[in-house]
Structure formats: structure tokens, C-alpha cells
Amino acid sequence: MITLLLVPLLLPWAAPALARRVPARCSPVAALWALTVSAVLLAGGSVAALGTLALTGLLKIPAFAALGDLVHPLHTPSERVLLPLAALAAGLLTLAALTLGLSLVRQSAGLRNARAAADRRPAAGDLCVIDSPRPDAYALPGRPHRIVVTTAMLRSLDASEREALFAHERAHNSGGHHWFLAVAELTAHCHPALRPVRDAIRLAVERAADEAAAGTVGDRRLTARAIARAALATNGREAGRPTVTPAATTGPVPQRVAALMAPARPARRAVPWIAALLAACAVLSCATAATGAVRVHEDIEVAQGETGG
Amino acid sequence: MTEARDERRPAGELEAAVLAALWAAGTPLTPAQVQAELSSDLARTTVTTILSRLHEKGTLERERQGRGFAYRPIEDPHGLTALRMHGELDRDSDRATVLARFVDRLSPDDEEVLRQLLEDGPR
Numbered sequence: 001m002i003t004l005l006l007v008p009l010l011l012p013w014a015a016p017a018l019a020r021r022v023p024a025r026c027s028p029v030a031a032l033w034a035l036t037v038s039a040v041l042l043a044g045g046s047v048a049a050l051g052t053l054a055l056t057g058l059l060k061i062p063a064f065a066a067l068g069d070l071v072h073p074l075h076t077p078s079e080r081v082l083l084p085l086a087a088l089a090a091g092l093l094t095l096a097a098l099t100l101g102l103s104l105v106r107q108s109a110g111l112r113n114a115r116a117a118a119d120r121r122p123a124a125g126d127l128c129v130i131d132s133p134r135p136d137a138y139a140l141p142g143r144p145h146r147i148v149v150t151t152a153m154l155r156s157l158d159a160s161e162r163e164a165l166f167a168h169e170r171a172h173n174s175g176g177h178h179w180f181l182a183v184a185e186l187t188a189h190c191h192p193a194l195r196p197v198r199d200a201i202r203l204a205v206e207r208a209a210d211e212a213a214a215g216t217v218g219d220r221r222l223t224a225r226a227i228a229r230a231a232l233a234t235n236g237r238e239a240g241r242p243t244v245t246p247a248a249t250t251g252p253v254p255q256r257v258a259a260l261m262a263p264a265r266p267a268r269r270a271v272p273w274i275a276a277l278l279a280a281c282a283v284l285s286c287a288t289a290a291t292g293a294v295r296v297h298e299d300i301e302v303a304q305g306e307t308g309g
Numbered sequence: 310m311t312e313a314r315d316e317r318r319p320a321g322e323l324e325a326a327v328l329a330a331l332w333a334a335g336t337p338l339t340p341a342q343v344q345a346e347l348s349s350d351l352a353r354t355t356v357t358t359i360l361s362r363l364h365e366k367g368t369l370e371r372e373r374q375g376r377g378f379a380y381r382p383i384e385d386p387h388g389l390t391a392l393r394m395h396g397e398l399d400r401d402s403d404r405a406t407v408l409a410r411f412v413d414r415l416s417p418d419d420e421e422v423l424r425q426l427l428e429d430g431p432r
Contacts, residue, residue, distance in 0.1 A: 120385070122383065123368070124321075124324035124325050124363055124366075125321025125322055125323070125325040125328075126321050126322075127324070127325035127328055129328060129332050130385070131384055137412075147325075151333075154329050154333040158348075159326075159346055159347055159348035160348035162326070162329050162333070162348070163326065165411060166325060166329070168411060169411065228423045229427065230411055231412035231419075231423055232420065232423055232427075234412050234415075235414060235415045252413060254415075257423060258422075261426060
């Protein structure tokens with residue numbers, strides 16, 4: 001039973017290597033869905049496994065056993081490792097809940113502030129311009145959806161590049177991309193191995209909006225140029241700000257630009273094997289977690305004195 | 310893009326394009342100048358209609374220039390919105406997760422790659 005419950009905890013470690021390869025092999029929207037659904041299943045499996053382990057350990061304690069109407073002591077295999085494992089599982093679950101709660105508070109405060117800032121300025125259509133020397137642009141979900149752009153960003157792009165930028169942000173809003181980002185954030189708190197998957201989801205979200213923008217303005221190179229120019233302008237101004245450690249590999253922005261510079265790929269029907277493998281991992285994770293939970297449930301029923309199921 | 314297609318775009322998108330052109334210019338623009346600044350082919354009358362609508366909404370202010378008006382965006386009096394926004398940015402490193410930003414931070418290598426891509430592409 002314990003080995004069964006360890007599988008959903010170990011499987012997510014296989015996800016980052018797979019997730020990194022998915023965007024190169026699927027259309028951006030397909031990649032976005034494949035990554036997000038897999039991340040949800042993997043996160044669900046690992047939380048269920050942790051919960052089952054913690055519950056089993058809890059029922060070994062006489063006070064909780066009485067609360068659970070256990071008339072016999074709960075019999076589980078590998079008694080000796082169970083208690084430390086259960087304690088660890090309970091600790092990890094608590095930690096995940098705490099960091100998730102903290103992130104939830106910070107994110108919603110950030111969103112509220114961005115919303116308040118946008119609502120202070122008169123809008124034209126869905127555009128809200130903020131007079132600032134720092135180039136920045138983002139999609140602001142909510143009612144109504146907005147796109148927020150600083151004057152410095154507008155001035156570093158020409159008219160057609162601005163149209164590409166707007167098309168990109170509108171694609172975020174119409175595609176409901178903030179939901180994918182929120183789910184990615186949620187799953188990243190459930191298992192540390194899902195953090196790289198969150199980054200892959202973020203990249204997939206940007207790629208989906210890039211391709212939508214290229215379709216709207218009808219020019220892939222123009223869209224690529226707008227992204228490159230905006231990125232250079234943004235970073236040129238950021239010299240005085242705390243910098244994150246430079247990535248060893250090529251960062252997301254050059255990947256996006258390079259993908260747009262390459263010719264559009266014809267749509268493929270077949271599911272790429274890498275996405276299928278990731279999905280298989282995710283399903284396996286949920287299946288083992290569910291089987292483990294059912295076994296524990298049976299053990300509990302026996303301990304509750306029920307016979308014959 | 311053909312003129313017919315641009316004229317059919319949602320009014321909100323046209324307003325956004327006009328406001329963006331005015332902010333990018335940084336000086337008051339006449340309808341003819343706005344029309345020249347836009348990437349799309351809009352009729353002058355359409356541009357004039359959008360400008361006066363934005364003026365009525367309080368997004369733009371205008372001044373007499375020759376026989377017509379020159380328009381410019383109404384500024385945030387004390388730059389309060391920008392201050393507030395950037396204060397939030399600097400404090401909140403997690404912002405990227407809720408708000409889908411157009412571009413993220415670059416590493417020095419990334420910057421080099423982008424510069425090369427821009428130089429190679431037609432301008």
C-alpha cells in the first residue's frame with residue numbers, strides 16, 4: 001500500500017523533462033491544455049497520496065482512532081515506516097497549504113492594485129495607458145478585460161508593432177489565459193517538481209498569445225520584432241532594479257521570437273508521443289493514488305468492524 | 310490590410326489604436342496626423358469621429374489648430390497611477406503569475422540573441 005502511495009509522489013519528478021519538450025512539438029494551445037491538465041492530475045495525485053498517508057498515520061493514534069469509530073487497531077503493512085512517513089506527509093501538506101495561502105493573498109492583492117490603478121485612468125476601448133518612463137505591458141483580467149500599457153512601451157514601438165502588442169494582450173484576455181496561470185501556480189505549490197511545469201505553462205500561454213497576435217496582424221516577423229523590441233526596451237530600463245540570476249539556457253523571450261521567425265507549422269492531427277507520455281504519467285499518478293486510497297479505506301472498514309464490505 | 314477590413318474592426322480596438330498613437334507622439338495631433346500615425350488604413354472621417362468621441366468621454370483634450378482641433382491625451386496630474394503601479398511591481402516578485410506580461414526579464418545572453426534577431430530581420 002505504501003509503495004502504491006509513493007508512486008504519485010515520485011511521478012511528478014518525471015514531469016519537468018517531459019513538459020519542457022511539449023511546447024516544441026504541439027501547437028501552443030494544445031501544449032497549454034496538455035501541460036495544464038497534466039499538472040492538475042499530477043498535483044491531485046500527489047496531494048491525495050499525502051493525504052492518505054497522513055490520515056493512516058492519524059488513525060494509529062488512539063484518540064483519532066476512537067473519533068473514526070475504529071473498534072480494532074488499524075492494520076497496515078510496513079508498520080515501522082508508516083508513522084514517520086505519515087508525519088512527513090502531514091508536514092508537507094501543511095507547508096503546501098501555508099505557501100499556497102500566502103501566494104493567494106499576495107496575488108489577489110497584486111491583482112486588486114493593478115485593477116485599481118487601471119480604473120483610475122480613462123480607457124479608450126479596452127486600452128488603459130499609464131504615463132510612466134518604465135516600459136511595461138500586461139493583460140488585466142476582470143470586468144471588463146483591460147490591456148494596460150505604459151507610455152514608455154508605446155513609444156518604443158512603431159504603429160504596427162503596437163497593433164501586434166495589443167493583439168497579443170487581447171489574446172490573453174479572450175483566451176482566459178489567467179485561469180491557466182492561476183492553475184499553474186496552484187499546482188506548483190502542491191509538489192516542488194511541478195514548478196518547472198508552471199514555467200512551461202507560462203511559456204505556452206505566451207506562445208499561444210504570440211501565435212494569435214501573428215494571426216491577427218497577419219505577419220509573424222512583425223510580431224517577433226515587436227516582442228524583441230519591447231523586451232530590449234524593458235530590460236534596458238531595468239538596470240537599477242534587483243536582477244534575477246541569469247538563466248543558463250535561452251530564456252523564454254528569445255524562444256518566442258525564434259518560434260515566430262520560423263515558418264508557421266502545419267497543424268498536426270496526431271498527438272505527439274511526448275504529450276501522450278506526460279498524460280500517461282498524470283493518469284498513472286491519479287490511478288495509483290486512488291487505488292492506494294481505496295486500499296486504506298478497506299483497511300479502515302475492517303478496523304471499524306465491518307465485515308463482508 | 311484593406312480599408313474595408315479596418316473599418317469593420319470593433320470600435321474599442323480603433324479607439325485603443327488612436328489613443329496609443331497620441332501617447333506615442335507626445336504632442337497634440339490633428340486628425341490628419343493621427344491618420345498618418347496609424348498602421349491601419351482608416352478614413353479621415355472615421356479618425357475624426359473616434360477623436361471627438363474620446364474627447365467627449367474625457368480621455369482626450371483638444372485645442373484649436375487652424376480650422377480644426379489638435380488632440381492630446383489627458384495626463385494623470387501627479388503621475389499617481391504610475392507610482393502606485395511601480396510600487397506594486399517592485400514589491401511583488403510574483404506578479405508575473407497573475408498578470409500575463411508582454412515580455413519578461415532577459416539574461417545578458419538573451420539580449421544578445423534578440424539584438425541579432427532584430428538586426429537580421431528587415432526593418
